[in-house]
Amino acid sequence: MTETATLERQVDAPPPPESPPLLAIRGIRKAFPGVVALDGVSFTLKAGTVHALMGENGAGKSTLMKIIAGVYIPDQGQILLNGRPVELRSPIDALQQGIAMIHQELNLMPHMTVAENVWITREPCNRFGLVDHQELRLRTEELFERLHIDIDPLAEIQTLSVASRQMVEIAKAVSWNSDVLIMDEPTSALTDKEVSHLFRIIRTLREQGKGIIYITHKMNELFEIADEFSVFRDGKYIATCAASDVTRDDIIRMMVGREITQMFPKETVPIGEVVLSVRNLTLDGVFHDVSFDIRAGEILGLAGLVGSGRSNVAETLFGVTPASSGSITIRGQQMVIDKPAKAMAAGMAFLTEDRKDTGCFLCLDIQDNMDLAVLNNRYVNKLGFVQSAALAKDCIEMARRLRVKTPGMHEVIQNLSGGNQQKVLVGRWLLTNPSILILDEPTRGIDVGAKAEIHRLVSELAGQGVAILMISSEMPEVLGMSDRVAVMHEGRITGILDRKDADQVSVMSLAAK
Template sequence: MADSEYILEMKNIVKTFPGVQALRGVDLKVRPGEIHALLGENGAGKSTLMKCIIGIHSPTSGQIIFDGKELGHYSPAEALKMGISMIHQELNPVLHRPIMENLWLGREPRNKIGLIDHKKMAEMTSEVLEEIYMMEDPRTLMSELTIAKMQMCEIGKAISYNSKLILMDEPTSALTNREVDQLFVIMRKLKEKGASMIYISHKLDEIYKIADIISVYRDGEYIGTGTPDELKVDKLINMMVGRDVKDQFPKEVCPIGEVKLEVKNLSHKKYFKDVSFTVRRGEILGVAGLIGAGRSEVIETIFGVRQKSGGQILVDGREVNIRRVDDAKKAGMAFITEDRRNSGIFPMLDIQLNMVIGSIPQFLSKAGFLSEKRMRVKCDEYVQKVQIKTPGLGQLIQNLSGGNQQKVLVARWLMTNPDILLFDEPTRGIDVLTKSEIHRLITRLAGEGKSIIMVSSELPEVMGMSDRIMIMHQGKVTGIINNRPDLTQEELMAYATNTIEDYQKQQGVQNDH
């Protein structure tokens, strides 16, 4: 390496897309063996900056110096050869191929006659999986893994390149606390070996645990850099959003009416059994539990994405037979998916088409053609209503930040005029300010009399937004409790780990003292 204290220097980087200036002369410097966190709300330019480093985008202007050499135009494949790898925020695995083929795609080991050596590939994969604390068989299909385990495979893939610089864009968004701790152990090992990491996360507690230094960006501009000790939470949030963010969970007391949705002994042959609950008009029912508890699978089954093996679903007191998604839509339901990349947005379509695609019939003329004018008027209305930040409806949705993509999905479903909204991880991978906007929107919908089920892995979010909370553990409901002032995260976790009786006994003993 040339005589420089930095492995990476980015100077005055500008990146312009049609109608959007994503980066406005930003800087970034990363030292060898450093974990450098990037913070900023969605739309701040962090992911665009990462894509410039990995070679997906070429900067409009500015300098990139890596390992002492100034780089010109280069591809992601060339970046990998130079020693730069990336864990992307949105997963894109080859679902119907095994873990080992996903891990070594395009660089498979070959035998003497040039054929792929599957035995060697399996051995190499086992070594990588062991490093990331996964015990899966290398021949397991990716489609059989949870999203969390797919994310761990992405992390393993990046590590397998033995890179000098690893870019991590929201690597923990689908991971449990235990898996996050495992990732941090891996990161510290890589750091000891001299690897540098750029780490993007909206979870401030993670940043303070793992980062050596933090750089903050806002609206495509560089704001400042400091150590975790120098940048306390209040200062950090102020730098990220340009003002103080109050009322992170703007839950209001809404009138709660009669039962709208009732679920009786709902079961799925693989994921959960005998799940029963009700949701009233104007009520937000939070669903908590560890990953693998069956939370997402329950609401996917209610919406017809999965087939139930038993039980009843009643809307307004009448049983509805939901065999597919169309049945759920006819029953007045909407579903905002956890995995917006693979089962939510249509990345190559524009914002307008992504918004109207769930309610095409209302935009058809008598002759059967789509009315451009009616679509535009309706979409403009929802851009305002849901507060989507975009230069125009003709923008490809893939060019929007994750938070604004999520708002487009919410707008899509609101156009169907649903009475029951199922939100699965509605703020996953979304910044502090946009989270607050999504929470405000959910609260407003409850105030309009909508019945809302909200699955979330973040206990503060569940506690801050819900009227009642249902907690699951290994496919069973362990408790449904009112959200009350004395409710603690420890109590919720006791339900989630099915240790509530021990917890209550312990609390009783402490209270006696």
């Protein structure tokens, strides 16, 4: 054969086949009673990439992740790992196949040590079949050194901050040496410094060829860490785009199917008399000499780094943890609020930070969760009977107003997405018609469409004369919604800024004082 013929054959030869993706989802369908959560969904994850999964609450993201993690079994469709079909019938199946998931709600054993949590079910044993605690500690130290995590392996989980627990959960997932790592809202309780640390870990894993599925509602994070985006809406796959090819507005438009023109619809409303006055409020060992006023129609933002004492102040105002000293005055009357019932009787409502532990009753349905705060209110007649029809009607209207995605009011709340659970809790307190509303992280874990709706609702309430204290870790939310911003650092208020004087630099300088 001539040299020319050989060259022609080389030119005509087909290119070598591409290697299959690390993970491929094909035509997945999953239905629950009364609702189709996923409808013919497809998704592809490449090795060595961070793939952001986007969508409103109820879009199907969490359901798909639980299918990939073996928590749910799909009704139809196929899962392929490296081109090979697999059946994942339990989380252990998924872990053994190289798939690990870090859940939004942490699943650690509070009374066990950090090391015991990381290696649970895989503990090293000595020749007598007993757990080798020294080897357990050494393995954990080696893992933490590799991830640059500074946490004592022998510390009990219950003694750690939420942020430290999140890092333990991440280390636990990495310890399985999984090829596919699913992160669901991993930065919800992390400071900016800890987020940067997490991103270093993610980049290291990406360089090792791992595939990472990343779910968050914080847009600024996504453009920093994601290589690709996939968007879901109402249980259907919409599109996949390279991060370099789309803008924030493009993503929002695909997620919600409409334009969102104003994320922070702050309106100028009349500011009335002082409704809540706090002077030198102290909870020994937690916060000290906290003083501020909130007027009717005013939104006072409470900012500060994680651990600054913001949530503790809110809990003390509502009587969850009674103050050691100081005074609380409501509409000119000084009050001792040592239990939530007194706070509610004074017209106060409190949306807590942690919907799982202190908000939702997960085994109850939506109706029962929403009406809990008003069962001794206007819905009880003089004979002590609950006016069930009127109560149910108002709960249904509140769910419609907040766009809670559910097949019905008798759906168990733990079956809802985290964002829809949050909407139910917001509805619970709005039913009480409060004059003072304390919101602790009101939009944590909620998609951009729902955030805009809740922000609009908060502005409406301010327009109706409600005095609002809003705690948030998201700086744009604090700056966009507040009339004034109070900033905390290590248990003390370091400054209160008017809206016109508040910007990210001024707030952070007070928060890190």
